[in-house]
Amino acid sequence: MAWPDGTGRAVGTPLQPSVVYGAESPDALDAIYEGRETGFTYAREAHPNAALLAAKVDALEGLSGGIATGSGMAAVSCAIMGLVEAGDHVIGGDQLYGRSLRMMTDELPRMGVATTRVDPTNAAAVKAAIRPETKLILVEVVSNPTLRIADIDGIAAVAKEAGILLVVDNTFTTPRGIRPARHGADIVIHSVTKLLAGHSDATLGYVCATDPALNERMRVFAVTLGLTASPFDCWLAERGIFTFEMRYDRAEASAALLADHIADLPGVTKVLYPGRADHPDHARAQTLLKGRNGNMVTFEVAGGREAANRLVRAAPNIAFAPTLGDVATTLSHPATSSHRGLTPEGRAELGLSEGSFRVSVGMEPPELLCAEFEAAIRAAQG
Numbered sequence: 473m474a475w476p477d478g479t480g481r482a483v484g485t486p487l488q489p490s491v492v493y494g495a496e497s498p499d500a501l502d503a504i505y506e507g508r509e510t511g512f513t514y515a516r517e518a519h520p521n522a523a524l525l526a527a528k529v530d531a532l533e534g535l536s537g538g539i540a541t542g543s544g545m546a547a548v549s550c551a552i553m554g555l556v557e558a559g560d561h562v563i564g565g566d567q568l569y570g571r572s573l574r575m576m577t578d579e580l581p582r583m584g585v586a587t588t589r590v591d592p593t594n595a596a597a598v599k600a601a602i603r604p605e606t607k608l609i610l611v612e613v614v615s616n617p618t619l620r621i622a623d624i625d626g627i628a629a630v631a632k633e634a635g636i637l638l639v640v641d642n643t644f645t646t647p648r649g650i651r652p653a654r655h656g657a658d659i660v661i662h663s664v665t666k667l668l669a670g671h672s673d674a675t676l677g678y679v680c681a682t683d684p685a686l687n688e689r690m691r692v693f694a695v696t697l698g699l700t701a702s703p704f705d706c707w708l709a710e711r712g713i714f715t716f717e718m719r720y721d722r723a724e725a726s727a728a729l730l731a732d733h734i735a736d737l738p739g740v741t742k743v744l745y746p747g748r749a750d751h752p753d754h755a756r757a758q759t760l761l762k763g764r765n766g767n768m769v770t771f772e773v774a775g776g777r778e779a780a781n782r783l784v785r786a787a788p789n790i791a792f793a794p795t796l797g798d799v800a801t802t803l804s805h806p807a808t809s810s811h812r813g814l815t816p817e818g819r820a821e822l823g824l825s826e827g828s829f830r831v832s833v834g835m836e837p838p839e840l841l842c843a844e845f846e847a848a849i850r851a852a853q854g
Contacts, residue, residue, distance in 0.1 A: 485524065487707045491515045517695045521706035528713050529668065529678045532647040533660055537687040538680030539694055540706055544643060544663025545571050546699035547677030551639045551659050552610060554693030555686065558584030560607040565592035565622060567615035567822060569641070569663075570810040576610075593753060595626025602630070608637035608659075613652065613760075614644040617770045617806050617830035618823055619744045621753035624760060628656025637686075643667070644796075648720045649764040653682055666797030667767070669709035670719050676705050719799060719835060723767035726841060727833040731769045733842040739779070739853040741827070742772040768796065769831040777826040779852040780805060786851030789844055796832035801841060804830045 493512040495501040503509040512518055522540040530538045541547045552575065556562060564576045566589040576587045588601045592611040609631055611622045624640065631638040639659040640652035646667050652660050662668060664676035681687045694700070731745035743750075746757035747765035757765060773779050784792045784803065791802045794809035804810065806824050819825065833841065 485521070485707060485710055487703060488520045489703045490519070515703065516698055516700045519703050519706075521703040521710065522701045525664070525676070525701070525706040525710045525713075526678060526680075528710060529647075529662060529664065530680060532668075532713075532716075533642070533653060533680065534647075534651050535653055535660065535680045535682065537684055538678055539687065539691050540664070540701040541677035541679060541694055541699045542701050543675050543699075544569075544661070544665055544677040545575075546694070547661045547663070547679040548572055548575065548610075548641070549697070550679045550690040550694050550699065551661055551681075552580070552608070553583075554690045555637070556580070556585050556607045559605060561586045561588070561603045561605045562607060563588050563590060563598060563601050563609045565611040565615065566590060567592075567618060567620060568610065568612060569616055569643075570813065572610065572641070574813065592622035592627065593620050593756075595623045595630055598627050599630045599634075602634050602636065606634065606636050608639055610639045610641070612641040612644060613650055614746070614766060614768070616644065616810060617768075617804070617828070619746055619751070619766075619768060619770055621746060621757045621760060623756065624650075624652065624655045624657070631658075632656060644768060645761065645764070645766060646716075646720060648717060649761050649766060655760075658682055659686065664709050666795070667720060668716055668797075669705075669712040670716060670797055670799055671708070671712055672795060672798045674702075674705035674708040674712070676701050676709050720767065722835050723833045724765060726836070726838040727767045727769050727831075728765060729838045730831065730833060730841050730845065731771075734769075734771055734845055734849060737846060737849050739774050739849055740771055741774050742770075742823075744770040767833045769833060771829055771831070772825060773827040773829070773849060773852045775827060775852060775854075777807075779854075780807075780827055780829070782854065783829070783848045783852035787844055787848035790848070796830075798832065799835050801834040801836055802832045804832075806830060 504511040526538040526540040530536050580587050590597045590601045637658045640657040641661045643663040659681045662678040664678050728747050735743040793802050794804045807826050
């Protein structure tokens with residue numbers, strides 16, 4: 473029985489979970505596959521909810537032809553594994569997201585792709601790492617969890633001079649903070665799971681190149697490996713994007729207040745927030761991000777693991793969870809989550825200790841957040 477038609481039009485976006493789509497004839501199916509007609513055939517290849525979500529992120533980034541994927545790491549895989557081959561060399565920032573780092577250190581080398589990690593705040597170091605076989609550079613605008621600011625403009629100039637692709641993961645900063653393609657990025661990545669979707673109920677990614685030919689190569693890779701975005705998750709994320717800018721602005725304002733508040737508390741040995749004058753990349757952040765300092769705050773308390781345990785137990789209203797970008801504030805501990813794969817010495821090189829925490833500020837009233845964290849930090853000191 474056919475779907476019932478009517479004279480009214482749905483206000484909300486329809487959810488289309490169908491795995492397959494019928495065609496009226498073999499010629500019609502050919503026309504879809506060959507791009508002469510717009511349509512859908514099989515959900516692993518494309519479906520309406522993914523197409524709509526990708527188009528909305530395209531609009532935010534000022535791009536076109538983006539691909540919705542099943543996760544942020546699926547998007548990273550499209551951009552890296554979908555475009556490199558054995559014998560190539562990849563440069564990555566030394567403070568990439570944990571699984572991106574694992575791809576750099578474990579997965580790419582076993583497939584014959586050499587990798588080098590460099591400090592993305594230093595464009596000269598990136599240039600020095602380039603080899604004749606270097607294919608691309610992967611960086612994040614703001615590092616996790618130390619919130620260092622990459623020299624995107626400098627790296628873009630280096631990449632362009634060398635004829636190398638620049639891939640920028642814009643998850644932390646979002647298009648509200650920066651549009652990397654305007655700064656020379658060839659490919660932009662998002663974990664849509666985070667701030668864009670914003671409710672910790674959808675696992676998704678997005679990747680888009682400025683070159684349509686690269687988009688097609690990544691699309692084929694995604695379809696072949698089944699990096700498919702769920703229609704339901706796309707539907708949830710597309711709904712979340714309607715409130716994205718409001719959520720981002722509210723969380724960003726609260727993050728600035730929280731960073732300043734906890735910086736003066738006893739037992740706090742370090743606070744990292746790009747909007748603070750004591751941040752090591754404060755000047756670059758203000759120039760590059762134009763005052764959009766984001767919703768992430770990292771801080772350190774004295775007392776090591778015992779103090780860290782006391783702090784978490786004393787903050788029952790803050791979810792202790794390895795995520796970010798929710799409407800609610802979340803707290804994570806790099807030593808036991810994102811950076812647990814590093815040795816204590818390796819974490820120390822990045823400036824992380826057992827007392828380091830990362831806060832993804834949400835939409836709660838800032839006075840409540842400040843009070844909750846003040847109580848928890850005081851409890852951490854016994």
